[in-house]
Amino acid sequence: MVLTALLKEALETDVLVVGAGVLGLSSAYFMKKRDPSRKVMVVERLSGPGQGNSAKSEGGYRNLFASEINYLLADSSIDWFHHLQEDLNYDIGLHELGYLWLLPEEEYQQRRGPFEACRRRGARVLEYDSEELKTMMPDLVTDFGESEEPEIMGLEQVELGVFGPKCGSVDADRLVKAYESEFLKIGGEIHYNTEATKLIHDPVEPLGIPGEPFVWQESRIAGAETSKGKILAETTVVACGVWAAKILDPIGFDCLMRPKKRQIFAFKDPKLGRLLNTHDFNDDNSLPVTVLPTAGILLKGEVSEGSIWLACADNLGRKFELEDDPQPEDDYYSNNIYHALVQYLPCFQDVRPANSWAGQYDINGFDQTPVVEAGPGLIYVGASSGSGIMKCDALGRIVDAVNEEKEYATLYGGRGFKVSDLGIAKRQVEQETLVV
Numbered sequence: 001m002v003l004t005a006l007l008k009e010a011l012e013t014d015v016l017v018v019g020a021g022v023l024g025l026s027s028a029y030f031m032k033k034r035d036p037s038r039k040v041m042v043v044e045r046l047s048g049p050g051q052g053n054s055a056k057s058e059g060g061y062r063n064l065f066a067s068e069i070n071y072l073l074a075d076s077s078i079d080w081f082h083h084l085q086e087d088l089n090y091d092i093g094l095h096e097l098g099y100l101w102l103l104p105e106e107e108y109q110q111r112r113g114p115f116e117a118c119r120r121r122g123a124r125v126l127e128y129d130s131e132e133l134k135t136m137m138p139d140l141v142t143d144f145g146e147s148e149e150p151e152i153m154g155l156e157q158v159e160l161g162v163f164g165p166k167c168g169s170v171d172a173d174r175l176v177k178a179y180e181s182e183f184l185k186i187g188g189e190i191h192y193n194t195e196a197t198k199l200i201h202d203p204v205e206p207l208g209i210p211g212e213p214f215v216w217q218e219s220r221i222a223g224a225e226t227s228k229g230k231i232l233a234e235t236t237v238v239a240c241g242v243w244a245a246k247i248l249d250p251i252g253f254d255c256l257m258r259p260k261k262r263q264i265f266a267f268k269d270p271k272l273g274r275l276l277n278t279h280d281f282n283d284d285n286s287l288p289v290t291v292l293p294t295a296g297i298l299l300k301g302e303v304s305e306g307s308i309w310l311a312c313a314d315n316l317g318r319k320f321e322l323e324d325d326p327q328p329e330d331d332y333y334s335n336n337i338y339h340a341l342v343q344y345l346p347c348f349q350d351v352r353p354a355n356s357w358a359g360q361y362d363i364n365g366f367d368q369t370p371v372v373e374a375g376p377g378l379i380y381v382g383a384s385s386g387s388g389i390m391k392c393d394a395l396g397r398i399v400d401a402v403n404e405e406k407e408y409a410t411l412y413g414g415r416g417f418k419v420s421d422l423g424i425a426k427r428q429v430e431q432e433t434l435v436v
Contacts, residue, residue, distance in 0.1 A: 013041040013189075015403070016223055016233035018196040018247070019240030020044035021054040022172065023381050023388050025179035026396025027237050031403055032188045040188050041233070043226055045195035050176030053241050054389065056359025058264055058311055059175075060289045060300055061390035062099040062167035063123055066114035067430035069421060070369055071121055073391035076411035080393035081170055083412065090178040093171025095303050098281050098288035099164040102133070102140070102344075104156035107293065114434050115162055128161040139275045139347045150343045155294050158344070163281065167289060169300055172389055179392075196224040199236065199247050199378070220377035221251070235403055237379045242322055242360045244382050256371050256424065257362045257383035258320040263328045265337075265353040268307040275347055276301050276308055291436055295340040298436055307354065312337050313436055320363075328356040361386040368432035372398050372422040379403060385435075398422060 017028045020042050032040040046052060063075040085094045103111065119125050130142040142158040144150040150157075184190070202222040203213035213219035223232040224247070238244050242259035249255075278301070281288045287301035287308060296313035310333075333353055342348050364371060364383035370391060371383040381399050384391060394411050401409035401419050408416045420426040 010230040010232055011041070012232045013039045014233065015040040015235045015237065016231050017042040017237040017239055018224060019052075019238070019243075020046075020049045020176075020180070020190060020192070021052055021239065021241055021388075022050060022176050022179065022392040023241070023384070023395055024237070024239035025049060025176060025183055026392045027239055027381060027399035028188055029179050029183040030396045030400040031237075032183060032186050034400055034404070036186050040183075041231065042183075042188065042190045043194040043196050043224070043231065044190065044192050045227070047192050049180040049190075050173055052243075053359040053361075054172050054176050056264070056357055057172040057389050058298075058300065058309055059093070059169045059172045059389060060099070060167075060298070061170060062164055062289070064099060064115070064118050064125065064164040064167065064434060066117065066433040067369065068117075068121065069429055070387070070391070070432055071118065071123070072411065072415060072417060073370070073394040074387070075123070075166075076413055076415055077391050077393040078166060080412040081175070084175075084178055088178075090174070090181075092174045092178055093169070093304055095168050095170075095284050095286070096166065096282060097168040097284060097286055097301060097303075099167035100281065100288045100290045101162045102158045102291060102293055103160050103162060104293050105159045107156070108160045108162070111162070111434065118164075124165050126163040126165065128163065130159050133158065133161045136280045137275070137278050139345055141344055141346065144343065153340060153343070155340060155343055158293060163288070165282075168282070169289065169302070170389065171304065175389065175392075191226075191228070195227040196240070196247055197227060198225040199238075199251050200224060200230070200232070201251055204376075218376075221375065222377055233377075235377060235379060237381065237399060237403075239381045239399075241382060241388070242362045244362070244380065245322075248380065253375060253378070253380065254424070255380055255382055256364050256366065258365065259322045259360045260315075260318055260320050260363050261323060261326045261358055261360055262311060262313075262386065263332055263356065263358045265310045265328070265333050266302070266307050266355040267310065267348075267351055268305070268354045269351045271347050271349075271351055272308055275345065276306065292341070292344050295337070296436070297337060297341055310337070310341075323360065326358040326360055328358045362388070367429045368435050369429045370395055370422060371424065372402055372419065373424045374402050
């Protein structure tokens with residue numbers, strides 16, 4: 001049930017989820033699915049599901065990660081995507097385009113260990129030499145020859161390609177709406193245009209004395225104050241991405257996350273037709289999600305609209321900053337990305353973006369892995385570092401297991417996951433090195 005009217009002075013619910021993005025709705029769905037009699041309520045400051053950073057995502061997904069934990073989170077979620085589209089008949093825009101790293105020899109040797117680890121876990125990993133890549137992707141320049149400009153720019157030649165077939169792209173908006181639909185079908189409740197402004201910190205056993213809770217009292221999070229009234233809850237799940245710190249910092253809860261802007265540029269030009277319709281990598285005969293060397297530039301074919309989307313992982317020099325409405329920068333493509341891009345893909349010469357937008361990553365700079373941490377009356381899920389969509393199903397199931405105080409969550413397909421591994425106090429996470 002979607003509610004938009006003004007709330008009463010105080011509502012009560014079993015579970016309150018703050019945020020109707022992909023992680024909030026996934027968590028809400030699995031908690032409600034476990035016990036349909038449980039009242040699960042979602043509040044969202046925007047007017048619909050996934051309208052924050054979920055809607056601004058590029059929608060790429062992959063199961064190739066250095067760490068076992070990230071592999072499990074992503075691989076099981078990818079299986080769930082196929083279940084949603086192929087068995088439950090939700091068109092989530094799922095296209096198994098594949099994921100292609102274009103690498104110089106030195107970088108390949110640095111990443112060889114993680115790729116081999118992926119193979120040992122059962123992931124398919126294919127490799128192509130530069131001659132094969134030139135045949136499969138004729139627009140790609142793998143050898144700069146005697147050209148001085150790439151050398152001056154510090155760009156390295158493409159000597160190898162590493163390809164993950166079980167990777168690709170989903171439509172983030174459709175995915176979020178699929179979770180919303182499944183949640184509402186089983187009696188879930190959503191309040192849009194309702195902002196959680198403050199978490200309610202109360203004593204477990206109130207004495208009725210002004211100023212409670214005192215330091216000597218056991219306390220808990222008992223819900224949230226919202227723009228439309230107070231909501232009391234046995235468990236409050238904070239799943240609002242880059243905005244999590246706004247309500248967690250005031251209660252002294254460290255969410256291990258900082259926001260950073262990412263920009264996406266969409267291209268639709270006849271000059272890019274051959275690149276877009278790259279053959280041999282996937283059944284869609286479309287450009288796979290492709291990572292260029294050195295500059296951190298990522299491209300993918302957007303099958304639904306016949307365009308190419310481009311993003312760039314500009315970390316050093318890009319400040320951490322929370323923006324309610326981030327905007328793309330006019331010269332970021334033309335005066336920055338463009339000069340490296342055309343060295344590898346000359347077909348972009350004089351091509352301008354048809355569209356552009358910006359969102360934000362909730363970055364965990366320590367180990368590049370999501371966090372699911374519980375406190376009294378509180379569960380926090382976030383710090384997904386740009387991989388929230390590709391790990392959303394697993395994270396929703398883990399939040400549900402944490403709420404049930406279970407040691408293990410069961411991921412889609414039956415694989416077990418020790419929930420404390422993603423926590424803070426007992427965290428057991430390898431450093432993720434396959435970062436884009």
